[in-house]
Amino acid sequence: MKHHIERAPLFEALTKWKDKKPVSFHVPGHKNGTVFSKYWNADQLYRSLLSIDATELTGLDDLHAADGPIREAEHLTADLYGSIDSRFLVGGSTAGNLAMLMAVCTEGDLVFVQKNCHKSVLNGIRLSKARPIFLSPVVDSESQVATGLTIESLKKAIARYPSVKALVLTNPNYYGMTIDLKPIISYAHEHGVAVLVDEAHGAHYAREPFFPRSAVHYGADLVVQSAHKTLPAMTMGSYLHIGHECYRNAINDYLEIFQSSSPSYPIMGSLDLARHYLSSLSDEQLENLLREINKFRQQLKELSGITVIGKNGIAYDRLDPLKITVQVRGISGYELAAQLEEEEIFVELADPLNVLLVCPLAYLPDHFEKTRNAFEQISSRIDPTITDMTLQPVTWMEEDMTFPAYSFKELDTMNKKEIDFEKAAGAIAARAIIPYPPGIPIVMPGERISVGKIRMLATVIKGGGHVQGFKENMIEIAIEEE
Template sequence: MQLNQNRMPIYEALNNFKKERVVPFDVPGHKRGKGNEELTNFLGDKCLAVDVNSMKPLDNLCHPMSVIREAEELVADAFGAAHGFLMVGGTTSAVQSMVLAACKAGDKIIMPRNVHRSAINALILSGATPVYVNPGVDNRLGIALGMSLKELEKVIKENPDAKAILVNNPTYYGICSDIKGITELAHKHGMLVLADEAHGTHFYFDENLPISAMEAGADMAAISMHKSGGSLTQSSLLLLGPNVNEGYVRQIINLTQTTSGSYLLMSSLDISRKNLALHGRDIFEKVRSLAHYARQEINQIGDYYAYARELVNNDTIFDYDVTKLSINTLDIGLAGIEVYDLLRDEYGIQIEFGDIGNILAYISVGDRERDIERLVSALAEIRRRYKKDRAGMLDHEYINPIVTVTPQQAFYGEKYSVPIGESIGKVCSEFVMCYPPGIPVLAPGERITKDILDYILYAKEKGCFMTGPEDMKIENLNVLK
């Protein structure tokens, strides 16, 4: 049956509800904003009027039977999935639901080590055992790449009892693995394929971009609608392929997702899905064009390198997301995070992130050519004013970890705190990462080496926002006894 993508069932139900002028003797306690004047003045009457609780006319996110159910069906139709769930805990919640649905305690899951912390958090919750495929590394850019099909095949043969394979589609930098080849290989060996598509919402609406997980035949995909899809922060989707039990996955989601689903987040998903279904192709054509223009201009400045599909090697870089404006900064003698700070502090430009050698400027339909020109001129001026010799700079983002115990065993194991400088050789029991992107430098269960410690101290010195450990100053680390 052809569904009408013009429909926005949650949005429509909320508008009808507003017209009824129902007197609220339920939660939330601000009572459509009347009880919190400051909040109402800040967010506005329209927002507070639809910050409501589940009720019969508005359905229930945990057990949808009417308008939310219809919104989910429209999501599945728009994304070419068998089923779609509205997620109000961000893509973190969607990634964790995928892993928890695929793996029980003791089960193996194959994944690249450059996964978002949410995937490793899911291993702590589930007790599943990770089998890491070390991604390729681009020595010039210093970034982790995708999974090699040949390397993955070797890992599958060594671990035929693994239940699932998790794939980044794409990485934060825009790098794509051969997800179709991975899916065919996984299914041949009876394994599920889970795709972290936090940065790949747009793949579903533009045939000039890399293949989406659902089109590649993956079993589950976590989608950050709030990143490139236009919905409110924290609103995401979980998509299922035809061979996954929808009822069981909903039970898994309901283990951790709130029973008070935000109608602000859900309606933003509803509206954004309609917008992408009807106009996505035009939207992302514009985004591609803006990113291409930006790359051309930046590469003419000198020393910066804004990279794209020329990196493709049909292996660890099977494809590239050309909407990503990833820029290597090492040749101007500045770490990415230093350029990030200068752009914000000196030029009033906020980009997505900076790390040791790269920055990412997130481009969307909301950007204009003059915004790109302002970014380009700021980068040119930073080069002119701050360029220095790159000698002594750390030039790699990714270090292969030495895994000694599972994340769950390490996280819940007996531990003690040591000064970070005395931690070499010990097994870490917590996370250390730069955020964003939120990919752990150290995860629970991994041995602390001199290379890793040097990286952490260098990243701290350069101004990376380090997160994860119990000690907020990151002067001490918890290690296993």
């Protein structure tokens, strides 16, 4: 691990370039931060960052033809994660998901897709013109959130659709619930199925045994991670790990399409530093951090009316220690999030039952103490006569396997109209309907909308959730020919 700790080649190159006090007659127009708005002292706030907001200058390399410090930084990343190659992403995991689906799938290919996928996976399938078959994950009984696939569901799907080209997994889920990937990836490969993994929430999984193992370890063909979600990287900074040589050229080609020709050097530099930060944490530091997080978790569990989701049942194999999912008796997750915001505490997401806290890869005692105090106040206000949650759990994974009535390609040619969502039972969804966060669709494009999905959507809306593909009680449907 010493090799990882000693170098941050791209950040070093940016720092050396800045220290030369270069005169800019090139883009970007802020000229190394010397020309910038003074509105609300914006120039002061942005100055240090703009000093390294460079472009493809001598010594700073080129993301799309990297052979200098960017390439060295990517090699160090691949070395840490155990991939044959890794690429920096400046368009988030979205860019990586689009690239990996286009690199593997062509028009008409059958693709198994874990139903609680991110919307970018759906967009990648749409662009590739593949035919998705959605596989329902297990639902955790305590939190009522979808986790991951079982080996039994995969075996059943392959038996029914033996010509399937690829399997797209989402692991861990948003809440840090991680399944045992080893048998699933092995079985898929035994049947000639490529395995693509959206591991957006697992960029820190390189440091097992403190965290669950990455899909890279189990031989997944392509893995995408959002470094900015749990590592100290700038928003949109992500990694794409290549596990099989046959996809390297195609990935490079599609990243040129889906990534900007003017990639952000601050984002790329932060990816280099995030890898350096993760690898430089000692075992002792990680042990101490997890001890403090577990202490905080236990303090919340001891409060009256507070439930902290733990590892129960068979819905998942391990729980990411950086993720803490909390319920409060008598109020919805949305109400709980609003109460926490009154104390200037902002959670990652809320759903009808839960809020999700994402802990940092560093112990910040003031943050933990303030949050604990807020939960103590909330706990003290709970009506002791209330015994059940306000909202009843809703199960929306209705079928084990869903083959949409219409493909994305067919949907593109169909006429559309908007109708009241409460009257949409039996209609064909023209677009995905997605509570955001977490960005996981309730209804898939081309899917026939069920009464159960309408009820789930109503629950999210009633609770105050934000929904994409929904506006003023209206959703868009595709008109079927009679």
